[in-house]
Amino acid sequence: MKPILEIQGVGKKYRIHHQHGGYVSLRERMANVLKFEKNQTEDFWALKDVSFEVQPGESIGIIGRNGAGKSTLLKILSKITPPTTGRIVSRGRIASLLEVGTGFHPELTGRENIFFNGSLLGMKRKEIETKFDEIVDFSGVEKFLDTPLKHYSSGMQLRLAFAVAAFLEPEILIIDEVLAVGDAEFQKKCMKKMGDVTVQGSTLIFVSHNLPSLKSICHTGILLREGKLVLSGSIDEVINEYTSYHIEEGTIASVIHYFQPHIQLENILINGSDKNTITVEGNILSISFEITFLKRIAFELDVHLKKEELPVASYANFVQNKVTTFEAGKYLLNYAIDLPPLRSGKYKLDLYFTEPFVSWFAVTENIIDVEIVNTMHHAFLTSSSLKWGSTLLDGEVKIGRIS
């Protein structure tokens, strides 16, 4: 069988204008012409010479750090922006979900938004009408169907948006990070729905930072690094390569991936260091950062410590039902987290800056390396032995001599 998608040497060059504004003003353009000055530009290849094939019915995960070119690749596949070099041969109808709820309008009712959004995603009006009840059912917002969207909670908007997208039946479905938001139960529902997509024989291209969900949905994967394809193979191989690759040292603040523009983070320090490779001695993890809230929001920091993809320990406020709502403004937050007695070794620390149960504002995943040094345990445990757990349990022995 012919591959459903052939990506042949695709590259995308962006021209970076060295100027203050985001877009070119006519005055500058004219001034440059008059001065016979070449615009100060620099070429930047967001994607370079990427080639791979996708077979019909395959579900392929695209992995890479922020800025590796994942989104650019998806944009090209979705025809939103043309490639600078190379070409893509497609043999099926592509639907892409680079965002949930594209085109949602706050003034329109839920019902109206379903129709407009559905149509944008490529559904025919008849199709939307026949699936309407199912969509409403899946979203669980039937009571508010004729209420303008602006009165919905953000969680409800998200459900509605995903519900519309879930009923697309394209031959090739492209999904970018859309599951990064929403509560756990709804996420599970979405994942199941996405699994169904491949069962129905559709081809799935999935980009996510969430490695467990990539693992559960995709069979194959490709790894992008600085715009180049590094590895393509089974999803396990690719995830392995991705997580074992040690990135060069940088500041934590520079590796934060923002999902939403409501917060701005500065001066993130872990145990006094702003680097993304740190050594922790003792059992206190102190995290501090300056955070600017651009509007009033409930916010908390969730911290997960992982060892080889397996979560070892987590910290979050909501588990004790203590969530603080912040007024807009700049704050300095200082967390002191007690660590369990951990085995010495390399760990990853993931930070999630979230609005609990609603969405992620910013995330850093698999980027902060933590070297735990536990001087209390026997040197034997410093060597890697898979039999031994990462957390060392404390206990007492009472000894009674019998004979």
Added chain:
Amino acid sequence: MEESTEYIIASSGHRLFNWKELWQFRELFYFFTWRDVKIKYKQTVLGFLWAVLQPLLMMTIFTLFFGRALNIPSQSIPYPVYVFSGLIIWNIFSTGLTSASNSMVNNATIIKKIYFPRLIIPVSSILVALFDFLMAFFLFGIILIFYKQPVSWMALFLWPLALLISVVATLGLGCWLAALNVKYRDFRYVIPFLVQVLFFITPVIYPISLLKYPLLQYILACSPMYAAVELFRLPITGVPPNFVFLSVSLLSGFLLLLIGILYFKRTEDFFADFA
């Protein structure tokens, strides 16, 4: 979709007009127009009545100042009828042009996330303006009856023709400005001014014959809306417009359409990068 045909995504080689694709996406024209019409009158008490009230209020003001106070001639028909007939066809152009020009920027979030033929967006903004026209047209009928104004049978084909000309004029300039606006936001400030200027050089509130200098008349005829307004009014006034002026105006309209669409198609691939 049955046809599982191969297609290729590459850096260039877009056909100028992919009619087949436009046809595939035909429902989106409807949905964009439908959405914009809905949003336009949401949370207003009077709703669609505004489409009628706006030209009515304008007519009243112009009648008071230009008709009564300045006594501007109106080709033998009552001045309110003269002004209103000009205004409703002019409004297609002015509202259509303004919203089409800003449409790409206003829909930037959609453009960045979903592919569809970009032309749908400015075209739909113009369809919204046509919807307003239809509303106002009912009022126009009432005004004609109120002033007992006879209408020639020529209206049957001249009115649709005038409508077509105004759509062509709006589409050309609208697409051009929409594409320019994506890259140079300066145009956002140019557009209201441009519309204002064109309003005064188009015979909406005064007949072109009022001007004494023939050269000036030629310049005014360059307005693409000159032909639309004159032809729309012809069945009421019975005054045949100057054939040369008419040709000049039509030519300028079609030239704008050509430039506008060509520029739009040439730049549309990169809207997502700039918007």
